[in-house]
Amino acid sequence: MDLNILAGAIMIAFAALGAAIGNSNLFAKYIEGIARQPESQSKLFGQTMILFGLIEALPIIGVALGILLLFGVI
């Protein structure tokens, strides 16, 4: 079997794992914040989305490099 494909698959799997842990922490705290202060929802939503974008960055870099490995570009 071509090891590049295995490497790409492992990269994508661990990127998904990391993103899942990070996002679950973030959104759990977001829901907690809304439950405590429902009036701050609109304010919290914007902040959460920025942090979501920042958290999502590193896993998606892993996914992009994994895709490049899967297709044999690098």
Added chain:
Amino acid sequence: MELTPKVTFLGLTFDLAVIFGSLLSAAIVLIVTILATRGRKMRPGKLQNLVEMVIDFSRGIARMSYDDRTAEKYLGFTFSLFLFILIANQLGVIMMVSAEAHHAIPSLGITEELLKQSHEISWLKSPTADLNVTISMAVAVALFANYMGLRKSVKGYFKHFLSPLGVLHVIEEFSKPATHAMRLWANIFAGEVLIVIMLTKGPIYLTGLPMLAWMGFSVFVGAIQAYIFTVLANVYIAQKMSSDH
């Protein structure tokens, strides 16, 4: 992976799909802003309202990192950066122009062995789905930030690197533009590639619904990444300009 036409000029390889994509998004930004500002009225029409909303939004971004007077100076930079990246990100989701090729075209870099892999040649894609475009934008921001730091005070700029942990700061100077560029590129690239995979590998009645969901998510991610790129560019410049550095 779809092919793109490439042209070699002065020893450098240019990707025509990326060039057409960035030209088209620049033209869209130019035309929209010119149309919105030509007949300005006290009671704004629909288009003027929209562009005013975007300008207010970018003013909010600029005020997050600078004080109010400097923020006005950087409003044009923030506004054009945000609008260009926003439109460039959506280009690959909404319209991907591709053509079929059955013969090799050596002048466009399409050879026989590449044609064996795929017949699709894409003529238009998101310019931000190419690492070269985002790297050049991030490096331009980093160079400008360092120039502003040097212009503020040369002594203060170098004192920063000669502190006991100066090596870390030197590494940071290189890792900042690298992650800045990769963050935008990887998001848009992964989005585009997944759309292409779902379009080509598998019957449309199985992949149609997930593809629509993913396209909606791509539009959302494109908007968020445009916002984050602009905020980070302003933060990096403001970091170098602030006096406590």
